[in-house]
Amino acid sequence: MKTDLLHARIRNEMDVAWVRRRARQICDLLDLDHTGATRFATAVSEISRNAWVHGGGGSVTFSLEDTPVPLVCARIVDEGPGIRDYVPRVGRRGRLQRDEGTVGLYGSGRLVDVFELDTAPGAGTRVRLAMKLDPARGLPSPEALTRLVDGLVRQHSHTLAEELEVQNRELLQTLAELQENRAQLEEHQAQLQEAARRKDEFLAILGHELRNPLSAISNALAVYRMAGEGAAPRVLAIVERQSRQLNRLIDDLLDVVRIAQGKINIQLETVAAGEIVAAVVEMNAGQIQAKQQVLEVDVPETPVWLRADRVRLAQALGNLLNNASKFTPAEGRIRLLVRTVHGRVIFRVEDSGIGLEPAAIPQMFEMFVQGPACRENVKAGLGIGLNVVRSLVALHHGTVEACSDGPGKGATFEIALPLAEGQGTGDADAEGTPAAVSTRQRVIVVDDNRDSADGLAMCLQLWGYEVATASDGEAALALCRADPPQVMVLDINLPGMSGIELARAVRGSVSPPPLMVALSGYSKDHSGLSANDGLFDHHLLKPFSPRALRSLLAQPAAPAGEV
Amino acid sequence: MSERIPILKMGPFLLVTIQVELHDQLVLTLQDDLTEQVARHRAQGVMIDISALDIVDSFIGRTLAHIASLTRLLGASTVLVGMRPAVAITLVELGLTLPGIRTALNVERGMELLQRLVETDPAAGSPSDAC
Numbered sequence: 001m002k003t004d005l006l007h008a009r010i011r012n013e014m015d016v017a018w019v020r021r022r023a024r025q026i027c028d029l030l031d032l033d034h035t036g037a038t039r040f041a042t043a044v045s046e047i048s049r050n051a052w053v054h055g056g057g058g059s060v061t062f063s064l065e066d067t068p069v070p071l072v073c074a075r076i077v078d079e080g081p082g083i084r085d086y087v088p089r090v091g092r093r094g095r096l097q098r099d100e101g102t103v104g105l106y107g108s109g110r111l112v113d114v115f116e117l118d119t120a121p122g123a124g125t126r127v128r129l130a131m132k133l134d135p136a137r138g139l140p141s142p143e144a145l146t147r148l149v150d151g152l153v154r155q156h157s158h159t160l161a162e163e164l165e166v167q168n169r170e171l172l173q174t175l176a177e178l179q180e181n182r183a184q185l186e187e188h189q190a191q192l193q194e195a196a197r198r199k200d201e202f203l204a205i206l207g208h209e210l211r212n213p214l215s216a217i218s219n220a221l222a223v224y225r226m227a228g229e230g231a232a233p234r235v236l237a238i239v240e241r242q243s244r245q246l247n248r249l250i251d252d253l254l255d256v257v258r259i260a261q262g263k264i265n266i267q268l269e270t271v272a273a274g275e276i277v278a279a280v281v282e283m284n285a286g287q288i289q290a291k292q293q294v295l296e297v298d299v300p301e302t303p304v305w306l307r308a309d310r311v312r313l314a315q316a317l318g319n320l321l322n323n324a325s326k327f328t329p330a331e332g333r334i335r336l337l338v339r340t341v342h343g344r345v346i347f348r349v350e351d352s353g354i355g356l357e358p359a360a361i362p363q364m365f366e367m368f369v370q371g372p373a374c375r376e377n378v379k380a381g382l383g384i385g386l387n388v389v390r391s392l393v394a395l396h397h398g399t400v401e402a403c404s405d406g407p408g409k410g411a412t413f414e415i416a417l418p419l420a421e422g423q424g425t426g427d428a429d430a431e432g433t434p435a436a437v438s439t440r441q442r443v444i445v446v447d448d449n450r451d452s453a454d455g456l457a458m459c460l461q462l463w464g465y466e467v468a469t470a471s472d473g474e475a476a477l478a479l480c481r482a483d484p485p486q487v488m489v490l491d492i493n494l495p496g497m498s499g500i501e502l503a504r505a506v507r508g509s510v511s512p513p514p515l516m517v518a519l520s521g522y523s524k525d526h527s528g529l530s531a532n533d534g535l536f537d538h539h540l541l542k543p544f545s546p547r548a549l550r551s552l553l554a555q556p557a558a559p560a561g562e563v
Numbered sequence: 564m565s566e567r568i569p570i571l572k573m574g575p576f577l578l579v580t581i582q583v584e585l586h587d588q589l590v591l592t593l594q595d596d597l598t599e600q601v602a603r604h605r606a607q608g609v610m611i612d613i614s615a616l617d618i619v620d621s622f623i624g625r626t627l628a629h630i631a632s633l634t635r636l637l638g639a640s641t642v643l644v645g646m647r648p649a650v651a652i653t654l655v656e657l658g659l660t661l662p663g664i665r666t667a668l669n670v671e672r673g674m675e676l677l678q679r680l681v682e683t684d685p686a687a688g689s690p691s692d693a694c
Contacts, residue, residue, distance in 0.1 A: 017586035024617055038618055038649035042657065045620040049587070104621045107657030 046104035055080025213242035266309035285455035298337035328353030356404035446490035473497025614645025644673035
């Protein structure tokens, strides 16, 4: 056991004298004999002076070691140039060479019972000096040791100069502490200022972002008031789209708050990467198509399994895809690909958009940070998307990274997550297993809302189906007759021929009839479906999750149920 | 630092009693003060009483030896008195000799030695190793 008694710095000759006296006092307090005490104190004095003169200052630690023969030790350390050509000559008696620099060092070796020196050119010098204490006396009790250390610390200085030195020492220490505190305060202040600046910027952007959809809605309502019923479809579409936008903004905001408070819990399950990609593509298909951008999706043929919260991961990846579309000009290219690399699954979103300033990349994932290009562009969003992405990905024990060759050269974002254990061994639960589309499965999607139809078509294609879309009943019927599908997904409220009429016509003309899935914005009772039981195999209420549709398609045909 | 060790003049001799913990600068100041006083008073002998010193390390020892050499050049002999046995042992083990210094057990014997040295030719007094 080793008990430290006292630690002191050696920075000047006063310190050397002070350390020498302390060495002597410690020996006296430990009842070391007079000669032993003088030897120890002298050796400590020699080595401390060396530390100051040759090593540019150092420190000494006095300690008590409870070895079979108890030892009082002094360890003197400096960070100086070290000693060249040191040859241990400890224990050899007799006269030594008279070189002044080495008399103290070699002489000290003969003064003490234990002398250990560790030095190398340029690496400082560490010397351990120790005297054996009388084992018969035993070591002082812990209480006595505490008193001893207290006494050493409090002992009054004898001379005015020493008193001043002690005060100087304390003052310097206090000054150093003050300086450190001050530096910390300044750093905190800078951080706070930066945070406040970002917050102000954020509030300004938030104002814009909230006002834009709102003004679009009030404009639309004004149009409705003037133009009347005729403008209703367009007005409704605008209001619907803009409220979705508002909703999204508010969801983002709430997410940021929840993440900041650590209130988001993710529920990990085994999911296929392709499924996440499908959901993300569906969510963003509208925007991508509106800008006539080309989206290339590249997912490995064999399913890639990972443990993830499908909603939250889709949200993260969706944010990246949404950004890619937002910052890529019309008709630009976006690639979304999934790869497995070294036990990790990589989701990569590449775009040919405005690119990134490489210097700005490290801060990009911070809250409320937007690139310079964003500030000129009020459509850029709140500057919280990437922060949300990073937080969500971190909850999945993953990482997100960005890179870009520079402004105008496109950007690449990459989410890397651990693969599910036992990847490829088929241990995934049945729910997560993708519907094996072994034989050719043709699906016709009928919806007058092109965005919805295309989004759904993309998903189905990702799941391995062959898909055709139609925007009205007549076109759909023609497609059915030309190449009968195995599945039809149709919106009930079609212009012209309604979904119900279309379903009846299909059942009348295609044999065997396909699996029919009805989509509607209303429950069964309000959509006229209840009167037509048996016409549809399934009924999905809009908005529906692609997952729900997928599990329906994986099931054998069953009586129409409401999902 | 204006701390100094007092130097007493007693007839042709200078008497120094070190009662405080010696630090390096203090012993260097003593060296300067003593040589200056020896020259000013044309002192013939110097007696340094170190009976209060617990520890004499190599630097202090060497500086005391320097003082003896300097005063000798100025025509005065130096006698070191009151060295504690433990200090003497330590100096020997350190491998430090104190050339040019004469030693005596205590102040009284030191005075006698100085007297003797002055009665003979002080400048011819052959210094011997103290240890």
